[in-house]
């Protein structure tokens with residue numbers, strides 16, 4: 001039983017939405033592209049299009065389809081083989097979508113993104129402007145990670161995260177994650193047949209992360225946890241998320257008509273500005289600086305600029321203008337931002353008042369290490385609790 005009274009549905013209100021379909025769904029559990037399913041989704045999206053809704057499709061399946069085309073029975077471990085499979089499979093993926101959408105007179109466009117594209121401010125703005133242009137032209141962009149050029153260290157790896165980043169990028173009101181389960185259960189239903197179905201929740205609720213696979217330890221390995229975390233990320237731009245079965249007949253249409261299908265994770269957190277989201281969405285940072293409890297409080301409670309005097313340690317190598325994490329003494333991130341001094345200069349001025357910067361470095365470009373306008377502060381109560389429990 002997946003449908004419950006839950007109204008109004010986030011999707012029914014959305015004018016702009018991102019639909020994400022997972023690998024096992026698209027490729028029929030690795031057997032090769034499920035053209036019937038692709039046609040179903042294209043038909044539904046065409047109907048939503050006719051209602052003047054703008055849709056971006058984030059589709060996985062390149063690696064699985066590449067493996068099927070190359071006749072590889074098992075997923076390779078070597079990165080270059082995964083990349084080769086993705087290059088082969090991506091052809092099949094876009095071909096299937098192009099044919100399916102053309103039947104409805106709709107053009108499609110292929111957008112392959114990497115984490116670096118979204119981390120670099122200029123490339124991020126370019127990607128956003130291209131997506132807006134395509135949506136304005138009535139085209140359905142088909143997005144995937146550019147698996148062929150990413151390396152292990154910089155890959156997003158799962159398209160749930162990519163779907164959320166795209167939701168933030170284009171400020172979509174809803175993210176629909178279609179998968180092989182009816183939605184989120186209180187535990188993995190494959191292992192726990194008594195798991196309860198969760199129809200409605202709040203994006204960012206840590207209890208959901210525990211249900212989806214334990215908080216933290218499984219991050220990045222896919223499954224439900226990346227979907228729950230994607231909902232939290234989508235909420236940064238006010239996007240509501242629905243996790244539902246891609247095999248549910250007319251799932252997108254019924255959601256758009258207000259029917260309660262799947263798990264809806266509502267965005268209730270205050271919306272962050274586009275610049276704050278860009279800062280928050282950096283998945284891999286060049287360095288981190290450790291703050292003393294007083295500086296953590298100034299950041300978390302006062303949203304103040306960060307001064308060198310509150311910094312106790314510096315890790316990593318970074319330049320002025322890089323995005324760097326601020327962590328408390330337990331390593332919990334309490335904010336991040338564009339740093340005004342390189343890692344070597346920061347090491348020289350840490351624990352020092354701003355009045356001594358010119359004397360130590362020979363000149364002072366800025367009195368603060370990070371200006372509050374170039375920072376985003378954690379919403380996580382854990383960091384605040386850690387900071388306030390310490391005297392200082």
Ligand SMILES: Nc1ncnc2c1ncn2[C@@H]1O[C@H](COP(=O)(O)OP(=O)(O)O)[C@@H](O)[C@H]1O
Nearest residue numbers: 022023024179184185187188211212222223224
């Ligand atoms: N609490 C949970 N509720 C539902 N599914 C869960 C849960 N925890 C883990 N899972 C697993 O997550 C799987 C879906 O994730 P994944 O295979 O990555 O899908 P996709 O390819 O669509 O992204 C489900 O098949 C299910 O076994």
Ligand SMILES: N[C@@H](CCC(=O)OP(=O)(O)O)C(=O)O
Nearest residue numbers: 022023060061062063158159
């Ligand atoms: N970019 C990869 C998909 C990554 C992935 O496994 O995503 P998902 O199945 O959505 O968790 C591909 O197209 O094969």
